Amino acid sequence: MSDIKELTKLIKSLEDQLVVCMRCGMCQSVCPLFEQTGREADVARGKLALLDGLMQEMFEDPEGVYARLNKCLLCGSCAANCPSGVSVLEIFMKARVILTGFMGLSPAKKLILRGMLARPDLFDTLAEWGARFQNIFTRPVNNVVGTSCARVVSPLIKDRHFKNLAEKPFHKIQPSLDTQPGKSGIRAGFYVGCLLDKIFPHIAQAVVDVLNYHQVGIYMPEKQACCGIPAVSSGDMQTFNKLLFHNLECFSPDKFDYLVTACATCTSTIKEVWPMMADREHKNLIKKISDKTMDINDFLVSVIKVNPENQAPEKNRIPITYHDPCHLKKSLKVAAQPRALIKANSRYELKEMLDSDWCCGMGGSFNLQYYDISSKIGNRKRDNIVSTGCKTVATGCPACMLQISDMLSKNRDQIAVRHPIEIYLESLKL
Numbered sequence: 482m483s484d485i486k487e488l489t490k491l492i493k494s495l496e497d498q499l500v501v502c503m504r505c506g507m508c509q510s511v512c513p514l515f516e517q518t519g520r521e522a523d524v525a526r527g528k529l530a531l532l533d534g535l536m537q538e539m540f541e542d543p544e545g546v547y548a549r550l551n552k553c554l555l556c557g558s559c560a561a562n563c564p565s566g567v568s569v570l571e572i573f574m575k576a577r578v579i580l581t582g583f584m585g586l587s588p589a590k591k592l593i594l595r596g597m598l599a600r601p602d603l604f605d606t607l608a609e610w611g612a613r614f615q616n617i618f619t620r621p622v623n624n625v626v627g628t629s630c631a632r633v634v635s636p637l638i639k640d641r642h643f644k645n646l647a648e649k650p651f652h653k654i655q656p657s658l659d660t661q662p663g664k665s666g667i668r669a670g671f672y673v674g675c676l677l678d679k680i681f682p683h684i685a686q687a688v689v690d691v692l693n694y695h696q697v698g699i700y701m702p703e704k705q706a707c708c709g710i711p712a713v714s715s716g717d718m719q720t721f722n723k724l725l726f727h728n729l730e731c732f733s734p735d736k737f738d739y740l741v742t743a744c745a746t747c748t749s750t751i752k753e754v755w756p757m758m759a760d761r762e763h764k765n766l767i768k769k770i771s772d773k774t775m776d777i778n779d780f781l782v783s784v785i786k787v788n789p790e791n792q793a794p795e796k797n798r799i800p801i802t803y804h805d806p807c808h809l810k811k812s813l814k815v816a817a818q819p820r821a822l823i824k825a826n827s828r829y830e831l832k833e834m835l836d837s838d839w840c841c842g843m844g845g846s847f848n849l850q851y852y853d854i855s856s857k858i859g860n861r862k863r864d865n866i867v868s869t870g871c872k873t874v875a876t877g878c879p880a881c882m883l884q885i886s887d888m889l890s891k892n893r894d895q896i897a898v899r900h901p902i903e904i905y906l907e908s909l910k911l
């Protein structure tokens with residue numbers, strides 16, 4: 482349990498933010514969870530009303546409050562459409578910290594977050610062992626999507642179709658980089674992130690190849706840690722701070738002009754959650770880093786000035802569609818840039834899907850806890866993807882890639898799931 486003084490301070494800061502909500506209910510129409518359940522308790526307004534009496538509720542029914550608060554994708558659709566500008570995600574995250582501080586972490590979360598995630602070396606070793614033996618427990622199911630399923634159905638995996646761990650994580654292919662800029666005169670720090678490192682190393686390699694092509698110097702230190710989002714969204718500030726301080730040591734802001742990532746969730750965590758949860762001692766340093774942090778699509782279009790207008794389209798182009806990750810479009814307002822990278826490849830024809838910015842239903846641990854609802858939201862996305870007639874769907878977040886792959890694969894769709902940086906890299910090799 483946390484220090485009661487700290488909790489009281491946090492509760493006070495929440496109370497000040499809660500009064501901003503005028504209970505207008507406009508968040509209902511954009512909440513992917515409310516669309517599925519129709520329950521007021523699931524939408525931002527219902528949760529904020531609950532938090533209004535947090536102090537009292539916390540003593541009467543802490544588990545109930547925690548469960549209702551946890552049933553949320555943290556997609557930010559409500560915040561992006563709130564006329565009063567309520568900082569919904571900040572309120573939800575801080576409330577989770579308060580409740581976890583009051584109740585303590587569950588043994589399973591303690592094991593995963595403090596026993597594994599907080600120890601980057603151990604996490605890497607476990608993932609490597611997992612990659613070595615995963616074929617005993619899994620079998621391939623869809624070659625185009627590149628997914629597998631469990632040989633024996635387990636309560637944790639259920640009937641999911643998933644991407645296997647990469648045979649070699651990116652940090653084993655390329656442990657570190659420290660190169661000087663060429664013609665661009667720019668040096669970029671590269672924050673790889675867990676999913677790119679352990680599941681999608683070819684996307685991390687594509688980032689390096691594209692930066693090299695544009696003669697951008699790369700600073701990629703060894704032993705990067707998770708950005709901390711799984712910890713802070715579970716209310717575990719101890720693990721979040723440990724990971725944050727580890728990364729602050731890795732990424733001294735005087736080593737690069739920009740810090741790029743190819744993961745929408747990592748980018749929004751570094752840009753928004755790190756400053757939001759920072760203690761006074763680290764505030765200035767975190768601000769310097771988060772100010773320099775950019776999504777790779779945004780960096781290439783806004784800083785390097787990649788311009789798709791020069792491309793003459795080829796005949797018989799491959800139809801492709803794009804899904805807007807919540808953490809890119811709603812949090813960071815990055816939507817045109819990944820589309821520009823796709824359009825830079827003359828072999829593809831971009832076909833917009835209906836509601837391209839509707840959440841895919843992943844929501845991190847939400848998918849683990851509420852897989853049925855997560856799948857319903859995911860299948861809505863899948864239907865919109867399939868309706869375009871595309872052969873490829875691109876998206877700028879590896880977590881969305883996992884969810885979309887699961888939905889397409891289970892429906893036996895033959896649609897590849899790729900990152901815009903891969904599509905752009907292909908155009909450079911044409």
Ligand code: SF4
Pocket residue numbers: 501502503504505506507508509525526529559562563564565566567569
């Ligand atoms: S969170 Fe915003 S949109 Fe939702 S009820 Fe409150 S003021 Fe309205």
Ligand code: SF4
Pocket residue numbers: 511512513514515523524525552553554555556557558559560569
């Ligand atoms: S963050 Fe997303 S799922 Fe959670 S209340 Fe807001 S719109 Fe609904």
